[in-house]
Amino acid sequence: MSLETLLVFKSSYSNKFWKISVAENSFAVTYGRIGTAGTVRVKEFPSIEACEKEAYRLIESKLKKGYQPAEKLEQVVVESTMTESSFWQLVDRCGDYGEDSLDHMEWLVSHLSKKPVLDILIFDSIFKEHYAKSYQANLWAAASIAMGGCSDDSFDYFRAWILYLGKEVYYEAIDDPESLLPYLLLLQEQEGIPQLEELLFVASSAYEEKTGQEFEEYLKLYDQLMEEDDSGLGIDLDWDEDDEEGLRNMFPTLWEAFHENPL
Template identity: 60%
Template sequence: METLLIYNDGSSNKFWKIYVAGNTSTVTYGKVGTIGSVKTKEFQSEEACQREGEKLIQSKLKKGYVFAQSSHQIVKESTMTEAQFWELLETCKEKGEDIDEQIEWLVTHLSRKPVKDIVMFDFIFNQYYYKSYTSNLWAAAYIVMGGCSDDCFDYFRAWVLYLGKECYEAAIENPETLLPYFKLLEEQEEIPQLEELLYVASIAYEEKTGFDDEKYFKLYDQLAKDDYIEPELEFDWDGDDEEGLRKKFPLLWGAYGENPL
């Protein structure tokens, strides 16, 4: 259930929106044309959540709110764009001498933004992150690190994304374009993993609101409506077939096949 109401008495022009899914309701409210503020509430049952939602709607109608014919120009979904997302990743690299300081800056920066912007940052991140779930990229990670579990591949993909849009897109097309970045990590005695990037949004939300990641993920489901389901990958390579991996990515194998990071 999703309902959008507006109120205009000449001096006040505001909106109130409720979205109910399962046993959780999300209310967004504020001045028309803004992204507004967000509140979520969890109930013991779907029925109780639905009843409370209907009760709140009736209460608003009694106060003079009316049903909006369209959400166009009433609710601004977010100020976070894809361009801003990539710009933030580039900017945070300049905000610290090491990755921990950079991620800390990113968390703090996001925590000062509206909740919707935090969620949208996470949503944009996830859309690109999903696209990196490929057999080729996993094979590259396997070669370079001498093996790669599910979790390891998750952290590897986050690292690839952190390199920036151009590097990310090139790596999806051809993982061997990552070779210079692997060489740099080798010099630094590091590995291509960035688990921390996966939790930036939920930590920023906790810093902003005081609510934990469980609350955040429920809010994410409500606002982002991200229905992605991780597919079953069909590998065109075998970790035990060294010759096959060598032929698949000769440059990566030549650099790390015998001496992985």
């Protein structure tokens, strides 16, 4: 079952909305003052039937209290201000706050936590979209050369680090991993590594800071409201980490810089 109901309550002293979105055995309720993004809560049930029953009960309860179905053209809930452009702007801005990547992530979490929950979710959705696109064999090979080997987890954190470098660097790295050389050499000077695990949890940390709810609650809310299908995510490695000749031929510049002195 898929059900979405939007109700409003207007009087001389009140101007609010209430919306419920049902999907399988859970629903999300959004409520607040008309013209705002509102507050979101998710509840999970042991069965689809129990979820539907409670959803209809809540709808009937609201109607009895004087709520009315919202007009189709009525601007009740403010759309999210989080866009592709604002996502990259935030990634760029975080570099202005603090001395290192951890300081930057702290600022980003704090900044996002002041935004509506929907903005936090959409930020995460945009991040995950680009993060998935970076799941490529050639980038994994480049990471393996730079770090003298690269596990699954290390590649996850490597891809997050690439996103942290910004839009232009990210897209250029997708097309040509050797374009990362200047940033990798800078890390070598700083005795750092090209990994940023913290970026993977910026959105959920912002949600926790904003609401006080745990990571599991964030995942439920994200799955409820952000319809995504990552079933097609896969990779076919066309290189072997033990094939030094092959890796050198793939990325000669990276090989020259790091094969004897990996990060």
